[in-house]
Amino acid sequence: MKRTATRLGVALAVASLLMTGCGRDDDNGSGAAPGVTDEPCPEAVDKEKGCIYLGVLSDFTGVFKGVGVPFSEGQKAFWKKVNEDGGIGDYEVDVTKYAKDSAYDPDKHAQLFGEIQDDILAVAQSLGTAHTNAILGDAEKEDIVIAPASLASSWQLVDNVLEVGSNYCGDAMNSVDYAVDELGAKGVAVAHFPGDYGDDAAVGAKVAAEARGIDFTDVPSEPGAADKQASVVAGILKADPDVVLVATGPIEMASIVGGLAQKGFTGKIIGSIPTWNIALLGEKKLVPALQALYLQATSFQTWEADTPGYEAMRAAAGETPPSDWYALGYGSGYVMQAVIEKAIEDDDLTREGMLNAAKSLDGVESEGMLPEGAANYAGDPNDAVIRETAFNAVDPTTASGVKQEVAPFVGPTAKDHDFSESACYEQY
Amino acid sequence: MTTPTDEKTTSFSGHQLEETTRRPRRIWGRPGLVTAYAQDMAFFDTRAKLVAVCALVAIAALMPLQLEDDILKLLATGFVLAIGAIGLNLVTGYAGQVSLGHAFFVGVGAVTAAVLNGDPDGRRLGYGITFLPAWMLGAGLVAAVCGAIVAPLATRLRGLYLAIVTLGLVFIGQYIFAEWREGTGGRGVGRDAAVPTLGDVDLTVNGAYTEEQKLYWLMLVILVIFAVLARNLVRSKVGRAFAAVRDRDIAAGVMGVQLGRYKLLAFTISSFYAGVCGSLLYAADGHFSPDEFNLGMSVLFIAMILIGGAGTISGSIMGAMLLALLPRIASELPGFFPFISDRSTEHPNIFEVETALYGVLIIAFLLFEPRGLYGIWHRIRTYWKSFPFSY
């Protein structure tokens, strides 16, 4: 009896395997472009409108979940507002249905992109530099436009990618210039993740250090807390720099700052934009060290900025905990919105239409959400690239935990650097 | 398809067995009656098997016209994994050498193929060889050489010592892959995988048929070729030597089986299969990074052959297909069990259920059906063979 049951179970399992997904559906339904349907969105405000599906490849569980989760929330809030205000043309926009968690793993990223590739018009968020590079080849073959949650120095060279803000490389150049000019630094060390993001900052710092004639030390780091960073701290201390640049995740940055502070380091530690996360304020023992030593290099404003865009964003956020990543996710929506609007205006809401619209975009009205001159894809890459950097310092009294300490500036190295040749990280 | 029944069988210990010189007879109505050794070892020992296998391959070949692309992609991945599983089964299931280092050889294959096939002007090292068999077999050969280099170390050790040492191979391999950024792209970055093209047709671009359909057919053909080759190998002198080494290596040695030579051969062939598997594994995603080739992948292959059936080629394929389809099975679960979430930020979610299911499968098969899926099939077959007198 028992055996018969087992066999029955096996037969059922095999049959169900064969049945799942039976019946192939070769035509694309309405015949419109991939990711554009006449059916309303799953959470439509106006059921009469069609739906544009945008893909999201983010990090909800990996090293940069502290970025991915609020960034995605910000995007959702932005598109909810757009949809409530009447959508774009005859369409509303959905960024939820094809939102996937790549856990900051480039292979998973590529795999998930393959899964959603045929169902989306464009990618509203692709988190990670190497990760975006991993899908770039396929995206270019099919003219898919990507808005990266990454600020590498390669994006202005690629038509498909809609970058916003200054890049890690330029930020690092400005950081070194600031260290030399304002702090009188004679040596700089860079602790960075292996891979495109960390290398971008490392190369920027190296170029600037060579240009300014100061000592440069490269200290590769890896994801992981205090244990993994102990040898990084030791490596930095051995080089005895005046300023340390960090291009890692927040936990790594905090471990490095904590380790250096303990050994009596008194210079500045300037982190790339992804090194800050408000959750670090929870590490009470670390906060004094962070306040004393750490600066975040960024070209974006902070949560409490006084611009119409930020005001609308704060209203849209409601009870959501403040995070500058939320603001960035929200702000990046302006660019995608402009591209979709332009494609509809050109009466070509297809992938090619989106790509052409993106190529001809020479700026966007972001109501103060994005840096001056952002989203200029029509211009010469070297002119269009944003070179400004501001520094934020930790301030537990503010909403997002940081406050602008040094106003935006462009250092001499970044000003003269030619960003149109190749990405900084490729020179590592 | 030719039945290799009449092929001259090489005998085991140098003597030509008498039966093989005579053409074996089949007695009508008695398919189970075997009158010659060659008959017993035949590729298809019964007509039913021949028909069933041909039918199965034919159905498999027609599937892309019926199934959705996402399932085809999983099946195609399953076919590639099956090649790797067959390789591991040769060394572990047939020759009895437990290897936790399979992921390393898969990695060698993936990297070699990507380097051979890569764009010479690209960001990473590449030689621009687009001819598919060239880079695929090249990957297999380089992996086989690595296997041959490692084998002498492995032949000195046995059992769990060997398992742990091959595990070390995975860690050291990952380190080398991570360091060789020019070839592999480095950790957390990776590089584009080899792109399968036939003539001028890029199989990864949708055309008259979709990417998934074309890759499915390609992988199916390659799997059939490699499965037939492996099946032929294990019913030859080499296969019998492997089994002798597995069952009692000292006894085999006494009987004149050269232990070192056959262990070396097992590792080399197994690594060749792993290399071929690696060269094709990332064709659909188009990208891989060296972080992939970790202990988890080695365990996955072990699980495939144990769930499928150690020491069987068909079992390797069944196990690989089941584990390749596992994510899909898990993703269907929230429909039945609403408490399972499909979002990775909530618990329990389908990804955790998938992993747990995978662990449970390993335990359950070893506890209740140590011969794996093959064993289940065997029991069904025996049941019907003796129907209605089964007990």
Added chain:
Amino acid sequence: MTAFLEAVGEGLGTGSVYALLALGFVIIYKAMQVISFAQPAFMLAGIVLVSYLAESVNFWAAVPIAVAAVALLALAVERVAIRPMVGKAVFVIAIITLGVDVVVRVVAGAFIGVDPRSVGDPWGQEVVNVAGIDMAQRNVAALIAMVVVGGLLFAFFRFTPIGLAMRASALDQEAAMAQGVNVGTVFATSWALAGGLAAVAGVFAATGGPIDQNIWIVALAALPVIILGGLDSLGGAVLAGLLIGVVQAVVATYQRDWVPSLETNAGPIVPYLVMMLVLLVRPYGLFGTKEVERV
């Protein structure tokens, strides 16, 4: 020299964690000639339990409770998944433990959740100055814990009846059975001990900062440790653990000076390299017993 001694200090801390883990592996091996790949999962389970318990009771109360709970878990696993397989090929049992590892690890990992957790240890990143050398308090604590636990284990095997039974059955299982030793109890005790040891090791591996689901990888380093020390040698496990910990820390510190061209931290592969070197000379580890093959 200071840098070297500081590296040694750190290595002794990590080495103690390895030693505790390795003791668990060896105890199971001695009882049933199987390497249990489930140890990493038990370690993770211990960490997760402590991180939750430390929120309600304090750290010092959380550790013993978690250790006892993980020991019970290991006992249950042995009863359900391992006992039916006794007598089967050791390789098969080893793979079952791999399956157990996968299941327990995913369940325990689910409780870690998205945000980093901490075991709430009192040491954090604090250091203590020992004879002019800065040594992290957590490393000192790990070393002390290892010495204490090792001592208790020694006493357990030396002075209790069940300890004696375990030694007897490790020596010759059939003879022990003939003398009235309940081998089932020996198996169960060895799993419970190994589970508890893994939990203790986990707590010390997790001190000093936030932890995530990947911390189980630490436990894998215990595999080369046991091979190096000899699969059936408790003393060997401790010595090899400390040795590997120290070598690893020293390599991590000096790698940039010795081989500047290598970017990746070679620390994690050091245990395996050392293991392979030793195996070339001594195929049964430093203190292992040579296996006698009966034909």
